[in-house]
Structure formats: structure tokens, C-alpha cells
Amino acid sequence: MLLSLEAIRYKNNKFEILNQLLLPQEFIYEDCSSVEQGFSAIKTMKVRGAPAIAISAALCLAIELKNLKSKLNLVETKKYIFEKLDYLCESRPTAVNLFKMADEMKSILQNELIHLENDIAGGESLKNLFIKKAEELLQIDISDNMSIGHFGAECFAKQSQVKILTHCNTGSLATAGYGTALGIIRTLHSQGKLEHAYACETRPYNQGARLTAFELVYEKISATLISDSMASFLMKEKGIHGVVVGADRVVANGDTANKIGTYQLAIAAKYHNIPFYVAAPSTSIDCNKKSGKEITIEERPKKELTHINNIQIAADGINVWNPSFDITPATLITGIVTELGVIPKNTIGEFDVSEFLEKKKKLSSLF
Ligand SMILES: CSC[C@H]1O[C@H](OP(=O)(O)O)[C@H](O)[C@@H]1O
Numbered sequence: 127m128l129l130s131l132e133a134i135r136y137k138n139n140k141f142e143i144l145n146q147l148l149l150p151q152e153f154i155y156e157d158c159s160s161v162e163q164g165f166s167a168i169k170t171m172k173v174r175g176a177p178a179i180a181i182s183a184a185l186c187l188a189i190e191l192k193n194l195k196s197k198l199n200l201v202e203t204k205k206y207i208f209e210k211l212d213y214l215c216e217s218r219p220t221a222v223n224l225f226k227m228a229d230e231m232k233s234i235l236q237n238e239l240i241h242l243e244n245d246i247a248g249g250e251s252l253k254n255l256f257i258k259k260a261e262e263l264l265q266i267d268i269s270d271n272m273s274i275g276h277f278g279a280e281c282f283a284k285q286s287q288v289k290i291l292t293h294c295n296t297g298s299l300a301t302a303g304y305g306t307a308l309g310i311i312r313t314l315h316s317q318g319k320l321e322h323a324y325a326c327e328t329r330p331y332n333q334g335a336r337l338t339a340f341e342l343v344y345e346k347i348s349a350t351l352i353s354d355s356m357a358s359f360l361m362k363e364k365g366i367h368g369v370v371v372g373a374d375r376v377v378a379n380g381d382t383a384n385k386i387g388t389y390q391l392a393i394a395a396k397y398h399n400i401p402f403y404v405a406a407p408s409t410s411i412d413c414n415k416k417s418g419k420e421i422t423i424e425e426r427p428k429k430e431l432t433h434i435n436n437i438q439i440a441a442d443g444i445n446v447w448n449p450s451f452d453i454t455p456a457t458l459i460t461g462i463v464t465e466l467g468v469i470p471k472n473t474i475g476e477f478d479v480s481e482f483l484e485k486k487k488k489l490s491s492l493f
Contacts, residue, residue, distance in 0.1 A: 131298040131344055133178045134158075134185065136264060141189045143173040143182060146299055150340040158182065159189040161210045168217040168224075171331065175300020176374045176410050177267050180223035183214040184231070184260035191253045200248030204239065207256055208232055219422040220383050220451045221374035222412040227263065234259055268303035270407040273465035278310030278370065278405050279317060281461060281468060287321040288314060288367040291360065294328045294385035295337035296372030296405065306405040307370040308341060310463065315347050323349040324366070326357055328385055330430045330448065354387050358394040369395045373406035373462075380456030380469065380477030381418030382406075386449055392458035401460040408464050413480040418453035426450045466490075 135142040135155055142155040147170070156172065158164050164186025167173045173182045187210050198206060211228040218224070238255055242248035282288045290311055294300075297308030304312060314320040323342060328334035335351055342349040352360055360366060369391055375383040382388075382404050395402040415421060426448045432440040440446075456476040462469040466486035469477050 131341060132302075133173055133175065133299045134182055134264075134302060136185050136261070139189065139192055141182075141185045143167050144299070145172045146174065146337060147172050149299075149336055158186050159193065161187050161190050161214060165214055165217050168214070174333070175295065176221035176223040176372070177271075177301040177306075177407060178299075179218065179221055180227040180409065181263050181267060181302050183211075183217070183224050184227055184263055187211070187214065188257040188260040191257055194253070198249045198253075200239065200242050200245070200252060203249035203252045204235060207235060207252070218424055220424045221410070223374075223409045226409055226412070231256060231259060264302045267301055267407065267409070270409070270465035271301050271304035271306060271309045274306050274405050274407065274463055275304055275309035275313035277465075277468050278307075278403065278463040279313040279319065281310075281401070281403060281463065282314065282319065282368060285367055286319065288319055289322045289324070289365060290314065290320065291324045291326070291357065291366050291369045291391070292338065293326045293334065293369075293371045293388055293391055295333035295341070297338060297341040299337045299341060300372065305341075306407065306463075307372045307403075308338065310370050310403075310405055311342075311347065312345070315345070320347065323347055324360060324364070325349060325351050326354045326387060326391070327351060328387060329354055331426075331450070332434075333385065357391055358397075361394055361398040361400055366398075366400050368401045368403060370403045370405055370463075373404050373410050374451055375415075375421055376404065376406050376411045376462060376479065377415040377418060377421065378413045378479050379417050380459055380462055380471075380479055381421075382454045382456075382459065382462075383418065383421045383423065383451045384454060386452050389452040389454045389458075392454045396458050402454075402458060403461050403463055403468075404454070404459055405463040408466060408483060411464070411479060411483065413483070418455065421451075421453060423452070424450040 141158050143158045297305035325334045325338040339351050373382045428446040431446045469482045
């Protein structure tokens with residue numbers, strides 16, 4: 127019997143990641159108790175998904191700090207943590223969650239320095255503060271995902287039964303819990319409103335075929351796997367009520383970086399007049415970037431296209447272009463579902479993301 131579907135496991139001073147490269151054939155957790163192991167797991171995509179990447183980076187450093195033999199003073203501890211965070215941020219460039227986590231951690235520790243400068247145990251206190259904050263990220267992600275599921279399901283309140291198409295993997299294998307776009311599908315399923323889910327295989331890394339199909343079967347959710355090239359015809363033939371995808375980075379005007387293939391789904395959805403939703407926690411939002419043009423798109427190894435499970439399928443010598451993400455312009459997006467609610471469109475068909483977040487944060491500070 128499979129254990130509960132967790133991309134990451136953090137307990138008893140151990141941090142393990144489910145090696146997603148072995149799914150669906152093997153269900154194996156691997157120790158991830160050092161920054162080096164964490165970096166490698168993220169880079170090779172043993173663990174992937176914008177939220178899971180950020181949480182894994184924080185927790186592998188937390189465990190490394192717990193196991194640190196040498197006692198560091200306050201300045202040495204700060205230097206150690208900052209350098210490790212910078213190193214982890216070199217693993218993958220597109221998802222913003224990891225960079226936001228690193229920046230927020232640095233800011234928290236920097237602010238704490240003033241209070242610790244005369245404390246001989248300052249190094250230990252700073253270390254423990256990082257560990258505490260890293261452990262909090264798990265709970266924040268789980269609650270965020272549940273809210274996204276709720277707000278996303280509300281987008282389909284008018285329909286009694288819905289058929290949803292999704293792309294890549296945005297479930298428990300991409301987050302610390304319920305999932306973002308797949309969290310919406312889970313919520314609709316729990317409400318008895320999901321007639322059927324369709325998952326794109328998501329070439330070339332096949333997160334849909336390998337991971338999303340696994341999650342849907344595991345939870346006995348009525349679903350069908352399609353190849354990416356079938357998506358437009360599916361929209362035409364099968365009466366899809368909505369396309370719901372995740373995000374690696376949503377920027378200030380709502381342009382969204384997500385798994386390669388998302389952009390063409392948005393174009394096809396527009397053509398077929400099907401609502402297209404992006405589901406993302408606020409930790410995936412980067413208002414420092416004004417539009418999608420500013421987002422760095424990760425390019426991955428050629429072998430991901432020329433081989434499947436190490437079996438060569440393309441001729442030696444062929445050139446390969448392998449961008450891991452693409453940019454969907456805000457004008458093709460119906461709504462952006464966050465844990466704070468659904469961001470509405472503005473008068474020019476884009477989104478005022480920072481205005482929405484500021485309003486929601488002001489509201490939450492009143493209660
Ligand atoms: C909630 S995961 C968001 C996002 O991350 C995935 O990318 P990758 O598998 O390369 O880490 C995909 O773009 C998902 O939509």
C-alpha cells in the first residue's frame with residue numbers, strides 16, 4: 127500500500143524527498159539532510175514544483191544547521207546561512223518561490239542581528255531562528271493550497287458538473303500538501319462537482335503522465351491522460367468547462383511563467399471560449415517584475431527531448447531547443463486564483479496584482 131502522497135517528509139530531525147524521477151514505478155524517499163543533497167535534488171528535479179523547491183531548500187539547510195558540529199559565532203552563522211541560500215538559488219532560475227524564501231530569510235536574520243550582537247550564544251540563536259522559520263513554511267504552504275482549492279472551485283459555482291483540463295503537475299508532488307491547480311481539481315472532486323479531469327502528459331519531462339496521472343489514480347479521481355498535441359481537439363470535442371494550470375512566477379501585470387505548453391493551452395482556450403485559470407500561492411508572485419518579458423526561462427538538457435528513460439528516440443546530431451517554461455500573457459488568463467482570493471482583470475485585460483495583494487493584506491490586518 128502506498129504511503130500518503132508527500133513530496134517531502136520532515137520529521138524526527140530528518141528531511142527526505144520522494145525521488146519523483148522514479149515515479150510511477152518506484153516510490154522511494156531519499157535522505158536530503160545537506161544543502162548539497164538539496165541542491166542536487168532540485169537541479170535534477172527529483173523534487174520539483176515551485177513551492178516544493180523553496181520548502182526543500184529551506185529544510186535541507188535547516189537539517190544541515192541542526193547537524194553542524196562546529197559552533198559558529200553570530201557573524202559566522204549569518205555568513206554560513208547567507209552563502210548556503212545563495213548557492214541553493216543557483217539551482218533553477220524561473221520559479222520565484224525559492225528566491226523569495228531566501229530574501230525573506232535573509233531579511234528576518236538581518237533584523238535579528240541587532241538584538242543578538244552582545245549575546246555570546248548569538249550564533250546558536252540565529253541558527254535556531256532560521257530552523258524555526260524554515261519549519262513554519264510547511265504549514266503555510268499546506269493552508270495556502272487548501273484556500274486556493276476553495277477559491278478555485280468557486281470559479282465553477284455556476285456549473286453542477288465540470289470537466290477540467292490541467293497541465294504538468296501541481297499537486298501534492300509539487301507542494302507541501304494539497305496542490306494548487308490540482309488542489310482545485312481535488313476540491314471539485316470532494317464537492318462531487320468534478321465530472322472528469324484531463325491531464326496533459328507534459329512533454330518532455332512528462333510531469334503529467336508520470337506524476338499527475340499517479341496522483342489522480344491514487345485518489346480515485348475520474349481522469350484521462352492525453353498527449354499535449356490532443357489538447358485543442360479535446361477542447362473542441364469534449365466540452366471542457368475550464369483549463370486550470372499552476373505557475374512558477376506571476377508578475378505584476380499577471381503575465382505568468384509556467385511549464386512549457388501552457389501558453390498554447392491558453393491560446394487554444396481563448397479560441398474555444400473556455401475559461402483559463404492560473405492557480406498560484408502568493409509565494410509564486412513577483413511584483414518586482416512588471417511583465418513576463420523580464421522572467422528568466424530555464425533551458426534544460428538536450429537529452430530530455432532526445433531520450434525517454436534513457437532510450438534514444440531522436441537522431442544523434444539533431445539540434446534541440448528545450449525551454450522548461452513559457453510565458454502566458456495576462457490577456458489570455460481569465461483569473462489568477464491565490465490563497466487570498468481570485469485576482470480580477472483590470473480595464474485593459476491584465477491584472478493589478480500588487481494592488482490586489484495590498485488590499486487583501488490590509489483587510490487581514492484588520493481581523
Ligand atoms: C505548484 S507547482 C508550479 C509549477 O512547477 C512546475 O514546474 P517543474 O515541474 O519544472 O518544477 C510546473 O510549471 C507547475 O505548474
